[in-house]
Amino acid sequence: MSQQKASEALLSLKHISVEFDGFKAVNDVTTSIAPHEIHFFIGPNGAGKTTLLDVICGKTKPAGGEAYYAGVGNILKLKEFEIVKKGICRKFQVPSTFINLSVYDNMRIAINRDKSVFGSLMMRKRYLDTKKIYEVLHLVGLDKKSKERAKALSHGEKQWLEIAMLLVEEPKLLLLDEPVAGMGQPETEKTARILEEIKDRCSVAVVEHDMNFVKSIADEVTVMHEGAILTEGSAEDVMKNEKVQEVYLGRGEKKHA
Numbered sequence: 001m002s003q004q005k006a007s008e009a010l011l012s013l014k015h016i017s018v019e020f021d022g023f024k025a026v027n028d029v030t031t032s033i034a035p036h037e038i039h040f041f042i043g044p045n046g047a048g049k050t051t052l053l054d055v056i057c058g059k060t061k062p063a064g065g066e067a068y069y070a071g072v073g074n075i076l077k078l079k080e081f082e083i084v085k086k087g088i089c090r091k092f093q094v095p096s097t098f099i100n101l102s103v104y105d106n107m108r109i110a111i112n113r114d115k116s117v118f119g120s121l122m123m124r125k126r127y128l129d130t131k132k133i134y135e136v137l138h139l140v141g142l143d144k145k146s147k148e149r150a151k152a153l154s155h156g157e158k159q160w161l162e163i164a165m166l167l168v169e170e171p172k173l174l175l176l177d178e179p180v181a182g183m184g185q186p187e188t189e190k191t192a193r194i195l196e197e198i199k200d201r202c203s204v205a206v207v208e209h210d211m212n213f214v215k216s217i218a219d220e221v222t223v224m225h226e227g228a229i230l231t232e233g234s235a236e237d238v239m240k241n242e243k244v245q246e247v248y249l250g251r252g253e254k255k256h257a
């Protein structure tokens, strides 16, 4: 990582290490995420990718290292909910929508998270929230399905609803864990288009195995192996890298390159 890239970063990770009972799941990782960038973390199973996202969102406290977030400082000192309030939002693989509620009601719950009841009842605020909800639902292609129950949505639509529920919170950094897992080609392509639109609003850090998806939209790719960074750069460059071929792409991992 160049000095210049680190200084312009939205999030700059320095020498992050995570240990589980003496096992180094993440080993001295230094990298950064730029503003308005789609940044993928790829690598073999067990490489430490998800653990690194866990560190960024405050779910896991590292044994060492620092994470400088623009305008805030080292976020490793903050609690998980404080990190969310600073604009770092995480979508986990496990669904977190209320399946018996409508798409719109799920969005309303998301937009009122951490807000006072008084504030959320004010007429002007309700009007602006509704406007924002429909604008974000339009972005993910669900505005015409606002009255449907979440459980009636397709697998892909459920994922897009979850992304929309994070977007109404106006994050600066969105963390996604395998967002296209279980999706077919058309849904994967639509997710790619959605993420490309989202990056006008925030940075997106994505853990992913689907290399066609990575190639189609990556601004930056960090390849991890055994807890450490193997290499980073453009999708084209990292995929040509001999070590990446050897430990990941050539091994018949869960990938579609």
Ligand SMILES: Nc1ncnc2c1ncn2[C@@H]1O[C@H](COP(=O)(O)OP(=O)(O)OP(=O)(O)O)[C@@H](O)[C@H]1O
Binding pocket: 020, 025, 043, 044, 045, 046, 047, 048, 049, 050, 051, 052, 207
């Ligand atoms: N809570 C935990 N306790 C003990 N070991 C853990 C824990 N979480 C992760 N690990 C171990 O740390 C290593 C890194 O796991 P991690 O889930 O970050 O890998 P990953 O690169 O995301 O893999 P995958 O692509 O399979 O999701 C693995 O060996 C895993 O078994």
